[in-house]
Amino acid sequence: MTILGPSGCGKTTLLWAMSGLHELTSGEIFLDGTPVVGPRPDAVGMVFQEANLLPWRNLVQNIVFPFEIRHRPIDWRRINSLLEETGLAGFEKSAPRELSGGMQQRASIVRALAQDPEVLLMDEPFGALDAFTRDEMNLLLLRLWGETQKTIVFVTHNISEAIFLGDRVVVMTPRPGRLARIFDIDFPRPRTIEMTFQPEFIELIQEIKRAVETGARQTVEVE
Ligand SMILES: Nc1ncnc2c1ncn2[C@@H]1O[C@H](COP(=O)(O)OP(=O)(O)OP(=O)(O)O)[C@@H](O)[C@H]1O
Ligand SMILES: [Mg+2]
Structure with a gap:
């Protein structure tokens, strides 16, 4: 699943909440039927925008x-x-x-x-990389995903990346961050970079872009 939304809408906050590092003011988050009440590093892995390696x-x-x-x-x-x-x-x-x-x-x-981990939460992990490296990393991630069968929640600003990686793209609205729409992505797998140049892919980018822009006015309720 990929989460797409404008800067400051609360994507990072949502991921932190999913990881149990951030207390919820309302609502509940479930991992395999169990409510998340605190960090579970054995079950949930995180990757951030910066690699955060110890120098x-x-x-x-x-x-x-x-x-x-x-x-x-x-x-x-x-x-x-x-x-x-x-x-x-x-x-x-x-x-x-x-x-x-x-x-x-x-x-x-x-x-x-x-x-x-059972779940990998990724917060714009490739945001700081150049376009070629980003493509390479996206392909690598898809391969790892296929092999490990992990649940991955991937946050990005980049519409093309969100579609390319995701089986579902969740679009958030600008503050306050609500869910604008969920797009099911049915491009076949394995995905290739060439797919991103196809007219259907480009049309979907435009449709999702409109959803981000108009999202502030139309929101959907989810469980
Ligand atoms: N649901 C919420 N309720 C209250 N405050 C929120 C909520 N979501 C986000 N915020 C606040 O909004 C600010 C920005 O949130 P956050 O860093 O999660 O945005 P972001 O979407 O990750 O932005 P960026 O794309 O720039 O990384 C934070 O100060 C956060 O505390
Ligand atoms: Mg963020």
């Missing part, structure tokens, strides 16, 4: 950090296969400053997935 630790030390703070045995098999999958194998000893933005962001995805 004094090398790449692999950053990836094992969550295992260390939670006193859990390090799952090297999973880590090594994720490093391989994301093209980071061979860079284990590199310092974050020696890695490109895309590589740092891949490292932060590996760090989150290494914990094998």
